[in-house]
Amino acid sequence: MPNIDLHMHSIFSDGTYTPAELVAYAKQKGLSALSLTDHDTIDGLDEARQHAISAGIRFLNGIEINSFFILNSKRVNIHVLGYGFDPEALQPYTEQLKKLRYEHNDAIRKALQKLGIEITDSDLGLQSTPNTITRLNFAKALVQKGYAETVKEALTKYLHRGGSAFVEYNTHPFSTVAKMIHDAGGIVSLAHPAEYKLENTDTEHMINSMIQEGLDAVECIHPSQDSKYARMLMDIAVKKNLFQTGGSDFHGPNESGIDLGFGGDNMVIPESFLSTLLNRSRHVDF
Numbered sequence: 518m519p520n521i522d523l524h525m526h527s528i529f530s531d532g533t534y535t536p537a538e539l540v541a542y543a544k545q546k547g548l549s550a551l552s553l554t555d556h557d558t559i560d561g562l563d564e565a566r567q568h569a570i571s572a573g574i575r576f577l578n579g580i581e582i583n584s585f586f587i588l589n590s591k592r593v594n595i596h597v598l599g600y601g602f603d604p605e606a607l608q609p610y611t612e613q614l615k616k617l618r619y620e621h622n623d624a625i626r627k628a629l630q631k632l633g634i635e636i637t638d639s640d641l642g643l644q645s646t647p648n649t650i651t652r653l654n655f656a657k658a659l660v661q662k663g664y665a666e667t668v669k670e671a672l673t674k675y676l677h678r679g680g681s682a683f684v685e686y687n688t689h690p691f692s693t694v695a696k697m698i699h700d701a702g703g704i705v706s707l708a709h710p711a712e713y714k715l716e717n718t719d720t721e722h723m724i725n726s727m728i729q730e731g732l733d734a735v736e737c738i739h740p741s742q743d744s745k746y747a748r749m750l751m752d753i754a755v756k757k758n759l760f761q762t763g764g765s766d767f768h769g770p771n772e773s774g775i776d777l778g779f780g781g782d783n784m785v786i787p788e789s790f791l792s793t794l795l796n797r798s799r800h801v802d803f
Contacts, residue, residue: 519549520778520785524764527553529561531653533769536565544572546777550791552579552600557614558649559604578602583688588723593713597694600794602703610697621686622650628682634664652676695731704794706734706762711742721753728757738763738780747784761790
């Protein structure tokens with residue numbers, strides 16, 4: 518049975534493939550449906566949609582937005598996936614997100630400059646593409662310039678919390694992000710819960726609390742989540758009547774074995790995940 522992928526990135530954020538190339542690769546992999554979920558931008562959706570229709574692949578509008586949630590009086594930085602929204606309705610909000618992203622990236626540049634590290638637009642891959650720059654772009658640039666051997670090392674040493682150039686992102690709280698996606702007719706999913714390094718009980722508690730603020734779904738299958746963790750999330754989703762989503766979080770080739778259509782333990786993302794979303798979304802192309 519064909520599988521799908523509801524989480525991937527193009528050159529319009531921090532991926533290395535164009536939307537058209539992503540669709541072509543999805544066709545090669547035999548995927549029956551996909552969603553492009555670039556960070557804080559919907560600029561690549563039109564290209565992806567047009568190529569998906571031509572390739573006979575179902576396409577669901579998507580986006581990934583940085584956010585946070587207060588759990589047990591502590592801030593948890595999270596990512597929120599939006600699906601099936603009206604792009605025209607969401608666009609004014611994405612313009613706000615781009616401004617926040619620009620301010621954050623400028624602060625990272627200044628933090629690196631204080632360490633004697635200069636990062637140019639060219640280093641970040643801004644030669645010709647109107648992409649949304651993320652920490653991953655900075656990490657890749659730091660590797661290319663010899664300040665770290667791997668992207669993971671660059672993120673840990675410089676860019677993530679505890680790193681010498683870490684800058685807190687001025688994100689909107691989950692309730693705001695959820696409202697913006699809902700107002701545009703979309704579905705709200707919590708991205709890759711395993712990446713927040715919470716105890717399982719805290720993860721479930723956070724999901725329960727987020728439902729009160731607009732959570733519709735949970736990303737149950739993701740490369741950061743093994744099959745045991747995925748089953749735990751699926752059980753929570755069923756118990757709480759939430760949709761289940763899944764994706765590879767594919768950014769391009771040479772990504773530690775990450776490939777379109779697969780999560781952790783080589784789990785595939787089943788078409789049934791999409792069929793339930795279709796009952797809620799009007800913005801799907803066939």
